[in-house]
Amino acid sequence: MAVIKYDILVCGGTGCRASESHRLVENLNKELILHNLEKEVKVVTTGCFGFCEKGPIVKIIPDNTFYTQVSPWDANEIIEEHIIKGRKIERLLYVDPTSQLGIDDSKHMDFYKKQLRIALRNCGFINPENIEESISRNGYAALAKVLEHMTPETVIDEIKRSGLRGRGGGGFPTGLKWDIARKNVSDIKYVVCNADEGDPGAFMDRSILEGDPHAVIEAMAICGYCTGANHGLIYIRAEYPLAIKRLRIAIDQAREYGLLGDNILDSGFGFDVELRYGAGAFVCGEETALIHSMEGKRGEPTVKPPFPAEKGYRNKPTNVNNVETFANIPVILLKGAEWFSSIGTEKSKGTKVFALAGKINNVGLIEVPMGTTLREVIFDIGGGIKGGKKFKGVQTGGPSGGCLTEKHLDIPIDFDNLIAAGSMMGSGGLIVMDEDDCMVAMSKFFLEFTVEESCGKCAPCRIGNKRLHEILHRITEGKSSRAELATLKNLCMVIKDTSLCGLGQTSPNPILSTMENFLDEYNDHVDNHKCAAGRCKSLLKYYIDREECIGCTACARACPVNAIVGEKKQLHAINQQICIKCGACMDKCKFNAIVLS
């Protein structure tokens, strides 16, 4: 009798698939058949391991060997060396950046040591396209427990006591939200899962749906039971094709197993889930805009109240929660509110998933208890700044959040501390910036995004953000003044106070927080027309060093606008009026005679 001796887990998240992990799976299976091992070794495609920086990831079970950047052509070596001969392949092991030694066991990697995975518990562990792997990991056990033993009131009470707050950004207490939806009387109610993840650099919802779709479906059914809804809708952006595919498979399997549909587990309670696709508008992450979009209307927000819990989808009471919020629910109900509330800080319980992006060594997805400091996240788990450069700031909460600096590194991250520091939790994107980043240019980048994504319904957001962007553009061109900086700040406050929805109310945050923390940089741009980081091209000037130039004419020939003048073997000079700052001369010069300042 052959028994499975090895599981080879291969990451099948979007990131690793882009590096051909699905072809690696094919090749591994071919090699197994070639070596007659297909009954002893199982290749499993899983969700995201989180260590996207070094994808594709392969983990060999039971010895926990963690291979990084594995290409489809490594399949043969993995089977012949590791599986057959029991030798680890050194060149594929993760190398610890400090000790420079290969680490063979993922338990010893700094990246995983400080993490606590609740929402991501099954990501990188189970095959998301197989409901049985989910069930064996207690999938749907919470739903069963709820249907068997608990009334909607006791479930809601449990969620309230756990202290779970909405993970989409607002941080509204989830139990309270369910309670309000429950108390509104109606013949039909809806449960909506908000999977419209729009922040640049955020991909936690996508990874949860790709890695553990059953957790979300189960939690939606529980929510339906508590609020009195029988219909669930997942609003997901159409540009997440893999997440959509896995959700479809998961929903079909759940129906086939009788875990969705009428009379689930003989309890009399029925619930079903459908998908609704979004076209990728940032504003549709706002719940009223999301509901309008699902109804086939323009994705524009409306004034609250009425809240969706009173009048939501098709004017019926609707409970909207974020993907990560749902993913926490089954664990809370299985392990208890006390267990969950023992993790985290006083007012923010549990864990939070963060997407690390920007100038950080370990780009990827992590989950840490609330109250972990930014320093631990960026330097211990994230491995510090790329290229050994100096840390400058970190943008939390995407374009709605703010920029935090060195002095904020030691505050424990939770909902309230981030707001006190002038930023916000948002959905959990962390974009790290180093000394080469210009804060004015960074604000401009986020404003560009907001201007693009503004739905145009209310004037402050539609017109105001455009004006903010124009002022920022003038600052980066060196055409602004101190007086305009005051106007900028003033306009920010007006937009914040008068916009209709969250998009406009938070869009000035990047400017306000960078003006608070990096005012010198703004002043430097305005007064001295200088960009210390060298990012604002218009403020840069190319010069020819008198000492170094030998008059080879290479630069003059490379210049596309003929801005460089000078005779052969004579000193050359750049005409600043004509120069377009393309840098072509600098690339061509072999004597380092072109300098930038």
Added chain:
Amino acid sequence: MAKIKTLDDLRRLRDSLRTDMNIRENSEHPDRVVQVRVAMSTCGITSGAKETMDFFVSELKKRQINAVVTQTGCMSYCYAEPTVEITLPGQHPVVFGNVANKKADELIERYIKKGELVDGIIPINHIEVDQNNRRI
């Protein structure tokens, strides 16, 4: 036709599926379960290490003992192949030599289940050997 009609169906299904996932669950916490490492070098394999490993994997599963069975390269006790290193939770690893199926059965029944030391221990300091055996 729904496969799971009642809560008991779900529980039964979960329990029957669990054994397949045990390999992954146990490897999450190898220090909490019995760890068996079988030396699988050329000399080990010719002496029957593969059969020994198969025996451990299938028998531990059959006897419902939570364990992680892995293979390793040469342990350098070529005179006593197949060699097997067993680590009980919270204890030092112990290496046994000449482990064919019969010996393996005895090891499971007496050492793994009851913690009794049996004949065939190779009395060399494990840590030293492991250090010498770094493969590059």
